[in-house]
Amino acid sequence: MKNIFKLLLLATGMLIMYSSCKKVDPLPFYANGAAPVLTSSATTIAPTANDSSKVVVTFSWTNPKYATDSATQKFILEIDSAGRNFAKETVSIVSGQPGISFTGQQLNNILANFGFAAGKAFSFDIRVTSSYGNNNEQLKSNVIKVTITSYLVPLKLTPSSSSSLVLLVSNATSKAVSFNWKSSPYGANIINYAIQLDTVGGNFTSPQLIKYGSSLTSDFTVTDLNSAAIAAGAIGGSTKNVEFRVVSYLGTNYDNPLVYSDPVVINITTFTPIPENFYIVGDATALGWNNDAGLSPTQQFTRLDAVSYGIIVNLTAGKGYVFVPVAGNWDHKFGGTSATGGTLLADNAVPGSNTPSPATSGTYQIVVNFQTGTYTVTPYAGAVPANLYIVGDATALAWNNTPGLAPKQQFTRLDAVSYGIIVNLTAGNGYVFVPVAGNWDHKFGGTSGTGGALLADGAVPGSNTPAPATTGLYKIIVNFQTNTYTVTPYTGVAVPDNLYIVGDATAGAWSNPVPTPSQQFTQTDNATFELTVPLTGSGAYLFLPLNGNWDHKFGGTSVTGGALLADNAVPGSNTPGPTVAGNYKIVVNFIRNTYTVTKQ
Structure with missing residues (x-):
């Protein structure tokens, strides 16, 4: 056994001696390459939108003569604004090819992503860095200078129809016209769009602006188009040529416009926007120039149809009047120049002398038509009773x-x-x-x-x-x-037999039953209750149909009045009391479903 072990040990030693004596081949040696020389097919480049898919420039460089196959060589093309020493460069990587080409869009995107304004020429430094595929032996080329001008993609606004439009108040929620356009990108920037409109001759100096974000379509309802056209300068009830254009904006603030489309002109007949209410005021009427809530109801027009208001009223000869949409407010007014009717004028177009009353005192019927933008004043032989x-x-x-x-x-x-x-x-x-x-x-x-x-x-x-x-x-x-x-x-809230006020805005606070008669309303007609009561200037209140009972309640959301709400529709915080203490007249009307709160 000992002999076998000695023989194995001897054989192993001889094998090691043989291996240590074998010569290894030398490692390969790669010679240094030569720095590439960069050239450009053009030194001034100004592509247009039509060149977006066309090659507009090719950058080429000489072979760096590395010791490996050119297919394994790597090249990095660097582009930066001149004078920045490639501190904010953009790079393109090429493998095994002695050049790279750019389309108009690719080059435009590079400039846009640098943040450069479109349509202006900028000077750029460009160089290429070569290396082996593993980034070893990097060699930089010469720097060439190229001037590049970026471009913007034009916009074209296409309407669903360019035919004349007659806007009818009866079709207020219907679509009047729609527009579409293609995108106008500029690099990776966020682009938003808006439609501007103006009357022809206005030259878009103060256009109406309707914003659409990144959407490429627009729908105008009859009401929206009517309001925009009037705001742009068209008179309600008139026919006017209105021009539209789409504008692209850099970013989301709509303060940096980029591209404007050519205008599209549409002939539009407008109607005067119809207010929710309408009143007459003036020294030709019973209340004189006292424009306050007292105009209602005796000097309040009635709605005759979808486009018209009418009133029967006594007018005094030799005096004047105007129409207002809000009783007690002078922000807007309507009127005309004729005692018998004519074109309905609005706001500053109303004569300073106001609408003249007829030559003869008497009862007249006035009809105001917001579709045609007209008013008529005709004698009325009948009479409206003072009560019914x-x-x-x-x-x-x-x-x-x-x-x-x-x-x-x-x-x-x-x-x-x-x-x-x-x-x-x-x-x-x-x-x-x-x-x-x-x-x-x-x-x-x-x-x-x-x-x-x-x-x-x-x-x-x-x-x-x-x-x-x-x-x-x-x-x-x-x-x-x-x-x-x-x-x-009638399926609404039934008119109660009585009405009371309760709440910490009142002297009785939230104690229910409330003190009477100080906190009990007076019924003035079938559907109306009135009460003048001191309110504390803080707190809240409710209206109750039964004193001492919480089963039903009425109230609202406004300090000054508004829609009358019932039961669970009343806010949990109750009706807010006024901020100033004092006596207030509260009128609750169950046929109008309203309440008003007026300081006395």
């Missing part, structure tokens, strides 16, 4: 025509020519309207249970106005300008 009541066996008081009709069966004056009431009617019976409670000298009515032509005195059927076929709660509207009445089922 309902009486008949279809009502709670039957045919007891006494002063006791007020206030439960007294209509609410809605405007200068309209009255409204919410009342229970019993099927199979009848009723009439009377202008004076307790007096049968005059009456009004009709032949239909649902409404129709308003008849007067002897024209009212002897059987009176028929109640609806089903007993229930109904809303009746009587309009003396259109000489019509309507009777419709």
Whole structure:
């Protein structure tokens, strides 16, 4: 066994001696290369948008003569603004090729991403660095100078139609016209778009601007286009050529415009925007120039249809008036130059002498049409009663025509020519309207249970106005300008028998029941309650239909008034009280569903 071990040890030693004596081949030696020489196919480059996909410049360099196959060589092309010593360079990497080409768009993107303004020439330093594929033996070329001008992609605005547009208020929410355009990119920058519009001749000096972000389409509704055209200088109810253009902006602030499209011109007939309400004020009227909330209801127009307001009013000869959309506010006004009607003018276009009243004092019907932008003033032979009541066996008081009709069966004056009431009617019976409670000298009515032509005195059927076929709660509207009445089922909040105020804005705080009569409203007609009460200048309050009961409540969200809310719709914080202590007149109207709070 010992001998075998010795033989193995001897063999291993001889093998080691043999290996140590074998000569290794020398490592390969690569000679130094030569710095490449860079050239350009052009030293001044000014591509246009049409060159976006075309090669506009090629940079070439000589072979650096490395000791490896050229396919394994690496080249880095560096471009930077002249004089920055390549501190903010942009690079392009090329493998195994002695050059690189750029399209107009590629070159434009490089300039844009540097943050350079488009359309201007800038000088650039350019060089190439060569190396082996593993980045060893880097050699830098000469630096060449090239002047490059960037470009912007033009915009073209395309309308769905360039035909003339007649904007109708009856189509207010419909689409009037749409536009589209292609993108106008500038490098990796964020580009937003907007449409500008102006009347022809305005030259876009103060255009209307509608912003669309990065979207490439635009839809104008009738209302939006009408408002924009008027804001641009078109007069409501007139026909005007309006021009549109799309503008691209650098960034999101719309303060750095880049590209403007050529304008698109469309002939547009506008309508005067219709206000929510309309009033007459002036020394030709009963209230003189007292423009306050008192204009409602006797000097408030009634809405005749989708485009018109009307009023019947006494006018004094030799004086003037204007129309206002908000009682107590002079921000906007309407009027004209003729005593008999004509073009409806707005704001500063209204004569300083105001709209002249007719030559003869009397009762007149005024109709204002916002579609045509006109008003008419014509003599009116009839008269609107100062009050209106309902009486008949279809009502709670039957045919007891006494002063006791007020206030439960007294209509609410809605405007200068309209009255409204919410009342229970019993099927199979009848009723009439009377202008004076307790007096049968005059009456009004009709032949239909649902409404129709308003008849007067002897024209009212002897059987009176028929109640609806089903007993229930109904809303009746009587309009003396259109000489019509309507009777419709009423499903809203029922008019309470009484109304009270409770809350820490009042003297009684949140104690319920509240002190009466100091915190109990007075019913002035079928749907209206009024109360003048001291409020603390802090806190909140509610209206209650039953004193001492929290089952139902009414209120709102505004200090000065607004929409009347009921039960769970009332804010949890209740109706906010005024910030200044004092006496306030509160009017709650259940047919209008409003409340007003006015400091006395």
